[in-house]
Amino acid sequence: KQEVTQIPAALSVPEGENLVLNCSFTDSAIYNLQWFRQDPGKGLTSLLLIQSSQREQTSGRLNASLDKSSGRSTLYIAASQPGDSATYLCAVVRGYGKLTFGQGTILTVHP
Amino acid sequence: EADIYQTPRYLVIGTGKKITLECSQTMGHDKMYWYQQDPGMELHLIHYSYGVNSTEKGDLSSESTVSRIRTEHFPLTLESARPSHTSQYLCASSEFDSLWGYTFGSGTRLTVV
Numbered sequence: 427k428q429e430v431t432q433i434p435a436a437l438s439v440p441e442g443e444n445l446v447l448n449c450s451f452t453d454s455a456i457y458n459l460q461w462f463r464q465d466p467g468k469g470l471t472s473l474l475l476i477q478s479s480q481r482e483q484t485s486g487r488l489n490a491s492l493d494k495s496s497g498r499s500t501l502y503i504a505a506s507q508p509g510d511s512a513t514y515l516c517a518v519v520r521g522y523g524k525l526t527f528g529q530g531t532i533l534t535v536h537p
Numbered sequence: 538e539a540d541i542y543q544t545p546r547y548l549v550i551g552t553g554k555k556i557t558l559e560c561s562q563t564m565g566h567d568k569m570y571w572y573q574q575d576p577g578m579e580l581h582l583i584h585y586s587y588g589v590n591s592t593e594k595g596d597l598s599s600e601s602t603v604s605r606i607r608t609e610h611f612p613l614t615l616e617s618a619r620p621s622h623t624s625q626y627l628c629a630s631s632e633f634d635s636l637w638g639y640t641f642g643s644g645t646r647l648t649v650v
Contacts, residue, residue, distance in 0.1 A: 430579075460638055460639065462641075467644075467646070468643055468644065469543075469627055469641040469642050469643040469644045470627065470629075470639075470641040471641075472638050472639060472640070472641075475638040515579075515580070517580075522568070522585065522587065522593075523568050523570075523585075523631050523639075524570070524582055524585060524595070524596075525570070525572070525580070525582065525629075525639070526582075526596075527572075527579045527580045527581075528579060529578070529579045530579065
């Protein structure tokens with residue numbers, strides 16, 4: 427059974443810091459891995475998708491890496507801003523497009 | 538604009554009532570999903586569909602049922618709501634075995650009193 431773990435559970439940083447969120451998964455047989463952002467009381471916004479054959483993806487200040495063999499992914503956020511405050515979710519895609527989520531990292535960026 | 542819509546956003550309802558949570562997408566995606574998220578907990582897949590007339594149970598057992606009569610529409614029904622059904626329900630869609638990623642709705646926050 428696929429299990430996804432995210433570390434840390436919560437993170438509070440001052441504005442401007444670079445930070446790393448970690449995600450690990452137990453079964454390397456994945457189609458791809460996706461990072462989402464969830465704001466309180468709202469749905470999920472897709473941030474980055476890394477296909478299983480890729481090593482990393484970048485979008486603006488965000489960079490996500492994938493090491494399928496070791497079952498790890500990291501999300502790097504450069505020059506954090508208060509607007510980045512949200513819960514960040516890592517999810518692996520299994521057969522038929524089904525997602526298995528981690529519990530998330532709650533990020534707070536204070537001015 | 539391509540999007541996925543869920544209604545209602547919030548619902549407070551009494552025990553024993555029948556409820557239907559609506560989900561519609563305008564992207565023509567073949568695959569649609571329902572995820573359940575209890576407060577402070579991770580999302581769990583409760584139902585999915587490959588296409589019209591296809592529905593399957595997800596990882597988390599649920600007393601709800603779903604139907605897929607039209608590509609764009611994937612409603613979730615609870616025949617008799619109970620307080621244990623209180624949760625947030627998120628609908629999503631994808632295509633091409635998720636090579637293009639997922640689109641999620643804004644969710645329905647259900648409270649059964």
